[in-house]
Amino acid sequence: MNRVDKKGRVSVPATFRAALAAQSFGGIVCYRSFTNACIEGCGMDFMERLSDGAQNFDAFSAEQEDLSALIFADARQLPWDPEGRIVLPEDILAHAGIADSVAFVGKGQTFQVWEPEAYKAVEAEIRARALQSRPTLPLRPKVSP
Secondary structure, three states, X not given: OEEEOOOOEEEOOHHHHHHOOOOOOOEEEEEEOXXXXXXXXXXXXXHHHHHHHHOOOOOOOHHHHHHXXXXXXXXXXXXXXXXXXXXXXXXXXXXXXXXXXXXEEEOOOOEEEEOHHHHHHHHHHHHHHHHHHOOOOOOOOOOOO
16 A cells, blocks of 8 residues: 555555566556546556557547547556656546555556555455356466577
């Protein structure tokens, strides 16, 4: 759990910063989740991959317009400050119900930023579903160099 100060600054965990260190942009990209009351975050390379994927929709189609509005138009580039913090804009904080602390939740190539108590509730639901459905994850064979 990380604290949010009065200016909306929050320290990004060192492991997240390290994973994004080689990116072309020194910071993260965030946008309001359209599936949860949280903030979606990623590096610039993942945003570029999302943009490439959006090209699979017909230009000016409803799907392409919706994705553009929900992700790209809402996305904010948030640079690191010298202490490894970012400033989360007020509208993004309000969307996630974040006031004074956040929980960073890794999602592989992306992550989410949650109000800690809200994430605890969601995590409990996820674990309950997993106990019922027992999901599996296929592993690809390791490729030797």
